[in-house]
Amino acid sequence: MSTFARYLLFQLPGWTIAGVLLTAAALEGWLPAWAAFALGAVLVAKDLLFYPRLRKAYEPGPTHGGTELLGALAIVEAPLSPSGTVRIGAERWRARLFDASARVAEGEQVRVREIDQLTLVVEPLTLAPETAPDA
Numbered sequence: 001m002s003t004f005a006r007y008l009l010f011q012l013p014g015w016t017i018a019g020v021l022l023t024a025a026a027l028e029g030w031l032p033a034w035a036a037f038a039l040g041a042v043l044v045a046k047d048l049l050f051y052p053r054l055r056k057a058y059e060p061g062p063t064h065g066g067t068e069l070l071g072a073l074a075i076v077e078a079p080l081s082p083s084g085t086v087r088i089g090a091e092r093w094r095a096r097l098f099d100a101s102a103r104v105a106e107g108e109q110v111r112v113r114e115i116d117q118l119t120l121v122v123e124p125l126t127l128a129p130e131t132a133p134d135a
Helices: 003-028 033-058
Strands: 073-078 083-088 091-097 109-116 119-124
Parallel strands (some): 091 119
């Protein structure tokens, strides 16, 4: 299912409740019919306008349980020296480097090596000196 379809399905109950309440208000004479329709249209338009800002929250991310994150690639958000934060999909995680003497700058990629409670233990994606090809 697409992210936009997931977003619309999440908005549907709210639109339905608002539609029922606005229809009842119009039928009881509390609101003119045009005002009820306009308020409903504004509600739907607001949700559609906010979609680009909220899209990431509706994107599928890694499944939870821990082991699915092992080997995953993450983008460093706060420099790891040796601790900081990384992003995997739409989720932000606390992370620390496996090698405490290493440093990784913001924007670089790291790979998840272990999981220690709610902290990811990561390693940089650079080639180690012993595995670098000979020049």
